[in-house]
Amino acid sequence: MNDPLPNGGLIRKLWPGEAEAYRDHLLRLDPESRNRRFSGAVADEVIIRHASTAGAPGVVIHGFFVDGTLRGAAELRRIGPLFSHEGEAALSIERAWQSHGVGTGLLERTLLSARNRGITSLHMHCLADNHRMQQLAKKFEAGLSFDFGSVVGAVDPPRSTGLSLMREAMADSHGMAAAIFEAQSRLFKTA
Ligand SMILES: CC(C)(COP(=O)(O)OP(=O)(O)OC[C@H]1O[C@@H](n2cnc3c(N)ncnc32)[C@H](O)[C@@H]1OP(=O)(O)O)[C@@H](O)C(=O)NCCC(=O)NCCS
Numbered sequence: 001m002n003d004p005l006p007n008g009g010l011i012r013k014l015w016p017g018e019a020e021a022y023r024d025h026l027l028r029l030d031p032e033s034r035n036r037r038f039s040g041a042v043a044d045e046v047i048i049r050h051a052s053t054a055g056a057p058g059v060v061i062h063g064f065f066v067d068g069t070l071r072g073a074a075e076l077r078r079i080g081p082l083f084s085h086e087g088e089a090a091l092s093i094e095r096a097w098q099s100h101g102v103g104t105g106l107l108e109r110t111l112l113s114a115r116n117r118g119i120t121s122l123h124m125h126c127l128a129d130n131h132r133m134q135q136l137a138k139k140f141e142a143g144l145s146f147d148f149g150s151v152v153g154a155v156d157p158p159r160s161t162g163l164s165l166m167r168e169a170m171a172d173s174h175g176m177a178a179a180i181f182e183a184q185s186r187l188f189k190t191a
Contacts, residue, residue, distance in 0.1 A: 010065050023048055025070040
C-alpha cells in the first residue's frame with residue numbers, strides 16, 4: 001500500500017461530487033484501454049451514463065491522482081441487494097501511467113474495501129488476451145481463478161477483521177491529508 005507511485009501521484013477514494021472527474025478519466029482512455037476496460041467497444045454516451053452512477057450506493061471507487069487529475073481508477077460494485085456478498089471490480093489506467101505499479105496499488109485498496117464490506121466473491125471481467133490484468137490479479141492470488149474463454153476471474157477476499165477495517169480507515173485519512181497537502185502545494189506553485 002505504500003509503494004511509491006509514479007509522478008508523485010496519490011491513491012485515494014473518490015469523494016461525492018467527483019463523478020465528472022471519473023467521466024473525464026474514462027473518456028481520456030485510448031481506444032485499446034477503453035476496449036479492455038469495458039470488454040468491448042463502447043460509445044462515449046455509455047461511458048457518460050456509467051460514470052454518472054459513481055456515487056450510487058454499493059459503489060466504491062479508488063482513484064490515482066497526479067497533480068489533481070484522475071489518471072487511474074478501480075471501481076468496486078456490489079452485485080445484487082445491499083448486503084449481497086458478490087461484487088465486481090474494474091480497473092482503468094491511462095496509458096502513460098500503465099505498467100508503473102498503479103494497478104497493483106489500486107487493486108490492493110479495492111480488495112481491502114471489498115473485504116471490509118463483506119464481499120466474498122469478486123468478479124473481474126477481462127478479455128482473454130489481457131495478460132497484464134491477469135498477471136496483476138495473480139499477484140493477489142487468494143482464491144483466484146480465471147476462465148480464459150469468456151473472461152471471468154473471481155477472487156475471494158478474506159473476511160474483514162478489526163485490523164483490515166483500521167487499515168482502510170487509515171488509508172482514507174492518509175488520502176484526505178495528502179489531497180489537501182497536494183492542493184495547497186499547487187496553490188503555492190501558481191501564486
Ligand atoms: C490492466 C491494468 C489495470 C494494469 O495496471 P498497471 O498499472 O498497468 O499494472 P502494474 O504496473 O501494477 O503491473 C501489474 C503486473 O502486470 C504485469 N505487467 C506490467 N506491465 C506489463 C506489460 N507491459 N506486459 C505484460 N505484463 C505486464 C506484471 O506482472 C506486473 O506485476 P509486477 O510489476 O509486480 O511484475 C492497466 O494496464 C489498464 O488500465 N489497462 C487498460 C484497461 C484494462 O485492461 N482494464 C482491465 C479490465 S478490468
